[in-house]
Amino acid sequence: MSRPALPPLALTMGDPAGCGPAISAAAWAALRADPSLAFYLIGAPNLISHVPTRFITSPAEAAGIFAGALPILTLDGVPAVLPGRPDAAAAPAIIRAIELAVSDALAGRASGVVTNPINKALLYSTGFRFPGHTEFVAHLCEAAGHAASPVMILTGGGLRVALATIHMPLRDVPGVLGDGRLERITRVVHRALIHEFGIAAPRIAFAGLNPHAGEGGSIGREEVEIINPAADRLQAEGISVSHARPGDTVFAEALSGAWDAVIAMTHDQGLIPVKTLDMWGGVNSTLGLPIVRTSPDHGTAYDAAAAGACRADSLISAIRLAATFAANRQKAAA
Known part of the structure; x- marks a missing residue:
């Protein structure tokens, strides 16, 4: 029996002065x-001028229109802006687009959410109190009564890299790794590798925090006191995860097929290899949510928007990955 067709994906407009409109059209x-x-696309009618568009009142209309025109779910309150010139007056509409997309996904009207880039500093003027998309989307899910354990994972260049910590000073990292964080993140990643990525028996590697993974404690104790004991506890649960692997070789190991995902201990440790291998096509996804959520792995690109030089590679990859996640979730639930 064939599975029913999935609903369309919901794409937020992001900052209308940034690259969002141009890359959405592309x-x-x-x-x-x-x-x-x-x-x-959830956005204003005047955002897109480069391709045919059709305005819709319901996500259900999008599939029948998609081949001939970009479906736009009209969002009111978006001020007229020029590419590359951000306007704080757009902040409420930027937030509203994310809220509508998440609501559609939770209700089953959309099969997932793909978020165009936002400028968090611009949103703070409205009282927006979240560090970024990841935390805000998780909050919206929780506010609707759904459990959320958000974990950021980057894909690109043949790598899947989840982050144990994100935006924090390096001096603070050791203090948060031993509070059960590694176990929680690894469980989320393990489940997602099965249900979203479609990998039946995933293998996960911990990157070490210190050079050479601490060399048995001679260059730092975090590996022997925090990371490796966490791996032991997870292995006892049946999860295939390594002890800490040297950060200068673990990503090459993953590229060779030894690991299906790497959990990096810090933001830059994880993003440097992904962006070096695939600067333009990387995708930022949030695991551990009741909905699918992906995003381009770059910012608003105001300069490129002003110059008319935006590249859509990352957004295209994010849409493809969101569709894959949604299809794999459907298979897993069957």
Whole structure:
């Protein structure tokens, strides 16, 4: 028996002065021939001028329109802005687009959410109190009564890299790794590798925090006192995860096929290899949510928006990955 077609993906407009409008149009032009990648843009009617558009009142209309025009779910209150010139007056509409996309996904009207880049500093003027998209989307899910354990994972260049810590000073990292964080993150990643990525028996590697993974404690004790004991506890649960591997070789090991994902201990440790291998096509995804959520792995790119030089590679990859996640979730639930 064939599975029912999935609903379209919901794409938020992001900051309308940034790259979002241009890359959304380019992504539609690149993907319009594949109905399994159908999406609709939540934004203002005047955002897109480069491709055919059709305004919709319901996500259900998007699939039938997608091949011939970019479906736009009209969002009111978006001020007229020029590319590259951010306007704080757009902040409430930027936030509202994310809220609508999450609401559609939770209600089953969208099969997932793909978020265009935002400028968090611009949103703070409205009282926005979240460090970024990841935390805000998790909050919206929890506020709707759903459990959320958000974990950031980057994909690109043949790597899948989850982050144990994100935006914090390096001096603070050792103090938070031993509070059960590694176990929680690894369980989320393990489950996602099965249900979202479709890997039946995933293998996960911990990157070490110190050079050479601490060399048995001679260059730091975090590996022997925190990371390796966490791996032992997870292995006892049946999860295939390594002791701390040297950070200068673990990503090459993953590329060779030894690991399905690496959990990096710090932000830059994880992002440097992904962005070096695939600067333009990397994807930032949030695991541990009741919904699918992906995003381009770059910011608003105001300069590129002003110059008309935006590249849509990362957004296209994010849409493809969101569709894959949604399809794999459907298979796992069958």
